[in-house]
Amino acid sequence: MDFKIPPVLNADQLMDKAYRRASKIQKRGVDKEDGYRKTVAAKLKLVNKIMESTLKRYEVSFPSFDQLPPFYRDTIHIQQDLNRVKKSIGAINWARRKIKRAVIEDIRKLKNCETVGEMERVRKSAYGRTSSFLRQVSKDLEFLETVRKKLNSLPDIRMDRPTVVVAGSPNVGKSQLVLQISTGKPKVAVYPFTTKEVGVGHFRADGLMCQLIDTPGLLDRPLEERNEIELQAIEAIDELADLIIFVYDPSESSGYPMSEQKSLYEEIKNTFENTDIIKVYNKSDLLDDRGEGLYISALNGENLDKLEKILSEKIKYTYKEHWDVHVSETD
Ligand SMILES: Nc1nc2c(ncn2[C@@H]2O[C@H](COP(=O)(O)OP(=O)(O)OP(=O)(O)O)[C@@H](O)[C@H]2O)c(=O)[nH]1
Numbered sequence: 001m002d003f004k005i006p007p008v009l010n011a012d013q014l015m016d017k018a019y020r021r022a023s024k025i026q027k028r029g030v031d032k033e034d035g036y037r038k039t040v041a042a043k044l045k046l047v048n049k050i051m052e053s054t055l056k057r058y059e060v061s062f063p064s065f066d067q068l069p070p071f072y073r074d075t076i077h078i079q080q081d082l083n084r085v086k087k088s089i090g091a092i093n094w095a096r097r098k099i100k101r102a103v104i105e106d107i108r109k110l111k112n113c114e115t116v117g118e119m120e121r122v123r124k125s126a127y128g129r130t131s132s133f134l135r136q137v138s139k140d141l142e143f144l145e146t147v148r149k150k151l152n153s154l155p156d157i158r159m160d161r162p163t164v165v166v167a168g169s170p171n172v173g174k175s176q177l178v179l180q181i182s183t184g185k186p187k188v189a190v191y192p193f194t195t196k197e198v199g200v201g202h203f204r205a206d207g208l209m210c211q212l213i214d215t216p217g218l219l220d221r222p223l224e225e226r227n228e229i230e231l232q233a234i235e236a237i238d239e240l241a242d243l244i245i246f247v248y249d250p251s252e253s254s255g256y257p258m259s260e261q262k263s264l265y266e267e268i269k270n271t272f273e274n275t276d277i278i279k280v281y282n283k284s285d286l287l288d289d290r291g292e293g294l295y296i297s298a299l300n301g302e303n304l305d306k307l308e309k310i311l312s313e314k315i316k317y318t319y320k321e322h323w324d325v326h327v328s329e330t331d
């Protein structure tokens with residue numbers, strides 16, 4: 001998702017940017033010394049202005065914990081990151097104020113300089129001090145850039161969107177199905193609390209934007225094999241899911257016998273007891289015989305239009321109730 005955080009320059013890049021732009025400044029004066037004094041003062045002011053505005057932009061653009069979408073507030077990696085972000089923002093705020101104070105002092109010193117050599121020494125020492133303050137926060141700048149990249153790579157999982165979760169044993173074709181139904185390319189991030197990835201795709205049901213969540217390594221094994229962290233991730237999924245697609249692979253080419261897949265289905269049904277589940281039988285292209293139910297092929301697209309229609313109707317039905325409640329509340 002786009003938190004609108006600008007790329008964070010490291011200390012060297014920031015110095016380079018400021019000093020390079022300052023080097024272009026040339027001021028005239030009544031004589032050589034006066035011109036030089038004005039030039040150095042303008043350079044220092046510009047360096048400070050660039051540092052000030054750039055660092056300030058970083059300080060205000062990182063989200064705080066409660067500005068994150070709810071699904072991510074529980075993401076332990078992000079919690080830790082955001083605590084450190086606070087510290088790093090504090091550090092660059094310190095550097096910004098130090099640079100400003102130093103530049104004001106150095107501009108004052110310039111007034112007492114008589115020769116170009118003296119002025120040049122002031123300029124050099126001002127640049128040196130600025131660089132030293134920036135270097136002291138270089139780790140913070142680098143850290144902020146890594147967090148920015150991480151935050152921007154989060155897919156936009158939204159609590160207010162109709163959400164379909166795809167479950168089923170390993171290798172049955174869940175990701176292939178999400179890929180087929182999604183309008184764009186599904187994005188990948190981590191689940192809250194875990195290092196496991198979550199795939200998020202989108203599709204439209206009657207113009208309503210819905211999200212489709214792939215659950216690799218999460219809703220594919222019995223709950224008793226889960227550790228505490230994974231159970232918390234499953235709870236987060238439970239909060240999100242309006243509808244579940246349970247994918248069977250009756251061809252058993254996944255390596256999981258139907259008996260095992262069925263007992264997983266029972267488990268999912270009991271875990272998400274308030275959520276409607278649509279059963280689909282995938283890899284129909286590999287089957288000679290078909291039984292009752294919705295047979296699809298996520299590979300060649302067979303019956304996916306039927307599945308999409310069922311999804312649309314169920315979502316419309318669920319959200320119509322919400323809509324009715326909403327309308328009567330506002331009457
Ligand atoms: N023949 C056939 N193969 C399929 C179909 N759907 C998926 N596959 C294949 O089955 C394999 C597993 O598909 P995935 O979509 O990765 O399955 P998954 O359930 O996401 O697997 P995990 O994420 O590992 O649990 C891949 O080789 C797919 O190409 C299908 O409809 N027909």
Ligand SMILES: [Mg+2]
Pocket residue numbers: 174175176214216
């Ligand atoms: Mg998968």
